[in-house]
Each structure stands twice: as structure tokens, then as C-alpha cells.
Amino acid sequence: MISVGEARERILALLAPTGAEIVPLAAAAGRVLAEPVVARLTQPPHDVSAMDGFALRAADGVAGMRLRVIGAAPAGHPFAGTVGPGEAVRLFTGSVVPAGADAIVIQEDTEHDDASVTLREAARPGRHIRRAGQDFAAGETLLAAGRVLGARDIGLAAAANHPWLAVRRRPVVAVLATGDEIAMPGEPIPPGGIVSSNSHALAAYIRAAGGEAVILPVAPDDRAAIGAAAAAAARADLLVTTGGASVGAHDLVQAGLAERGLDVDFWKIAMRPGKPLMAGMLGGVPVLGLPGNPVSALVCAVLFLGPAIARLTGRPDEAPPTEPARCTVALAANDHRADHLRATLARDEAGGWRVTPFPVQDSAMLSRLAQADALLLRAPDAPAEPEGAMVRVIRLDSCGM
Numbered sequence: 001m002i003s004v005g006e007a008r009e010r011i012l013a014l015l016a017p018t019g020a021e022i023v024p025l026a027a028a029a030g031r032v033l034a035e036p037v038v039a040r041l042t043q044p045p046h047d048v049s050a051m052d053g054f055a056l057r058a059a060d061g062v063a064g065m066r067l068r069v070i071g072a073a074p075a076g077h078p079f080a081g082t083v084g085p086g087e088a089v090r091l092f093t094g095s096v097v098p099a100g101a102d103a104i105v106i107q108e109d110t111e112h113d114d115a116s117v118t119l120r121e122a123a124r125p126g127r128h129i130r131r132a133g134q135d136f137a138a139g140e141t142l143l144a145a146g147r148v149l150g151a152r153d154i155g156l157a158a159a160a161n162h163p164w165l166a167v168r169r170r171p172v173v174a175v176l177a178t179g180d181e182i183a184m185p186g187e188p189i190p191p192g193g194i195v196s197s198n199s200h201a202l203a204a205y206i207r208a209a210g211g212e213a214v215i216l217p218v219a220p221d222d223r224a225a226i227g228a229a230a231a232a233a234a235r236a237d238l239l240v241t242t243g244g245a246s247v248g249a250h251d252l253v254q255a256g257l258a259e260r261g262l263d264v265d266f267w268k269i270a271m272r273p274g275k276p277l278m279a280g281m282l283g284g285v286p287v288l289g290l291p292g293n294p295v296s297a298l299v300c301a302v303l304f305l306g307p308a309i310a311r312l313t314g315r316p317d318e319a320p321p322t323e324p325a326r327c328t329v330a331l332a333a334n335d336h337r338a339d340h341l342r343a344t345l346a347r348d349e350a351g352g353w354r355v356t357p358f359p360v361q362d363s364a365m366l367s368r369l370a371q372a373d374a375l376l377l378r379a380p381d382a383p384a385e386p387e388g389a390m391v392r393v394i395r396l397d398s399c400g401m
């Protein structure tokens, strides 16, 4: 069986970023920039005042000096003339500094009427003047491709006069649950059946990761039906199946997809929960086969589906980040499968994490997963650890899960 790290590498190797699409600026928040944002103008376009006051020549900026007010330049209405010796122009925050002026005195430091202004303080050259291009210059690259656009990026793109942006198309990820016993929430449940929690949990995770989730109808445990359902995903960027991944007589996902030409890259990895993970290509569509057990499916989603969607959207596709934590209980020696124990986190007095795994780690216990704050990582063949040992955790609250 291959390792978690190798499995992730092999899954990512099956995927390429989606193409770009052009969206209105307002719709670009949260999307991944596909082309750099280059300033279409210089900001500010001219030297402008940072305060309400008067523009004058610095040589006249002496306390007690009385100057003639030759005009006003409200923001958006630049003064057409030139400020000469003994003259001043009324300015406001954002006003273009008129020709001839190289100093500004704020109005609180003056006595003024419409015709004249007397300085109570000296004016320093350049003070309160925002220089042209101080923020950015036309042609400057402001945002790099690959950036996930936040509100400040939208503001910066708008300031640089971009009404449209090129972003990565949201990858379409089809979710196919399989099993005779599976019903959708609200549907009649067959005898001994259960409701497909996986379809909706995976769809929610896919959306949180930046994908477009399409929930396919549940396929029964029948090769032809599974193949036909998967064929409906022929235009998807990724097909995710759940269930039917193991070795049982009714675990038919591989067999069903094989009838449609599935090329298996790997099946089974040294991991718990999630051993029967499968990856391959079905025609041109990458396939990620997740186990049916709800916790197995969602832990595999954190470790593999998240990075896969990151790759598809052109974001960094590393493993989920881990943090150190001190374990509050002794840990038994691990076997050869990397383990991911569902656990709660609490802060200690020094601000570090204390992690406590749940005593029962059944991969069907979705309520425990919902209560968990983190996955406590146990490396393959890790030795027993006493209470208080340092371990590493993946936080579940910070990854859309």
C-alpha cells in the first residue's frame, strides 16, 4: 500500500488548473485570479492634498504671512491657474495641488475669509501633499495570478480601473454515492438502509474549497448502473465516488467504472480511516474513489480532495497545514497505517494546544467528527507515547470541514 504523501502526489498529477473566465469585478471576490492585475492608471493621478486647507508657495509659508486667495479647487475641479508669490488657493482633501504651489497649510492653522488667508503656523514644503503615483503607477503589477481575491484586492483592482477580472473557472466536481442501502435525505429509506450523508457533506466541502458541486443520483450496487451514473459526469473536472470501494462482493465502483474504461492509478493506501481510497482516469475525467464510511470519506476529503480542488483552481495544493499540540492521554503504538484520530483541542496556560482523542474511533461515527476540532496525526509505525507527548494535528475548523 502506498503512503498518504505518495497518494496525494499521484492524485495531483492527474489534475490541471481550469481555464480562465472573465467575471464582473463584484463577482470576483473569493475567486482565484487567473491573470495578474496591472494598473490601468496612476494613483493618485496628480499631486493631491491630504487635508482641507490652502495651497501656497513654500517661500510664503511663514507664520503671520497674509496671502491673497485667488480661487478654490474642490476635489474633482482642479484650479486652472498658477499660484504666484503672495497667493493661495483654497483646497480640500483629494484636491489637485495647483501649479506653482509646493506647500499646504491646514485650515485650522489659519484665519481666513473668501479673499485672504493669514498663516498662524509655518508651512513645510511637501507636507500634506500626496505625490502622483504614491500608491501605484500605470503598468505596475498589483496582484499576482493565483491570489484568492479578498475585499481589499477587489478594492485595489477597482482603484486600478478594472471593471472585469480574469479568474479561474470554478471546477465542476461530480459526487456519486453508491449502494443499495443509500437514500437521499428526505427520501424513503430502504429496509436496513441509511441516508447519504456523504453526498451533501462532500458537496459542502467542495463548495467551501472553491468548486462547483454536482450531486448525482445515488447508484445502486450494480456495475452497469454505476457505469451509467459515472458517464453522466463526462464533462466534470473531477468525479468523486463514495462507497463500494472495498473488497466486498457488493463493492462494485471499480468494476462498474472499468466497464467504461477506468484506468486505475492506485487503490488502497496505508491510512486509517480511508484505506480503500482509489484514484484513476475515466476517459478524460480524473476520478477519486472515497470509502463509504462517512468519517473515512470526509477525512480523505481533507487530505486529498481539498488539495485536488486547490490544484484545479490554481491555488497552492500542499497538504493541509499541521500544528503542534500536547496530547493529554498516552498513545498506543501505531501499526503501518498513518492514523488520523478525531480529537478535541483546548488552549493551555501558555497558549499552546492540548489535544484529546476520542476513546472510540469508529469511522462510521459522524457525530464524533462533528464534535472534533482536529485530527491527531499518528505516523505509520509510530511508537507508544506517554501522556504529555507532543504530536501534530490538522485543525478541522480552518479547512472548510
Ligand SMILES: Nc1nc2c(c(=O)[nH]1)N[C@H]1C(S)=C(S)[C@@H](COP(=O)(O)OP(=O)(O)OC[C@H]3O[C@@H](n4cnc5c(N)ncnc54)[C@H](O)[C@@H]3O)O[C@H]1N2
Residues within 6 Å of the ligand: 177, 178, 179, 181, 182, 194, 195, 196, 197, 198, 199, 242, 243, 244, 245, 246, 247, 248, 251, 273, 274, 275, 276, 290, 291, 292, 293, 294, 296, 363, 364
Ligand atoms: N474484508 C474487508 N472489509 C473491509 C475492509 C477490508 O480491508 N477488508 N476495509 C474496511 C474499510 S477500511 C472501509 S473504510 C470500508 C469501506 O467500504 P466501502 O468503501 O466499500 O463502502 P461501503 O461498503 O459501500 O460502505 C461502508 C459503510 O459506509 C456507509 N455508506 C456508504 N455510502 C454512504 C453514504 N453516501 N453516506 C453515508 N454512509 C454511507 C455504508 O452504509 C456502510 O455502512 O470497508 C471496510 N471493510
Ligand code: MOO
Residues within 6 Å of the ligand: 271, 272, 273, 274, 275, 276, 291, 293, 296, 363
Ligand atoms: O478506511 Mo476504513 O474507515 O479505515 O475502516
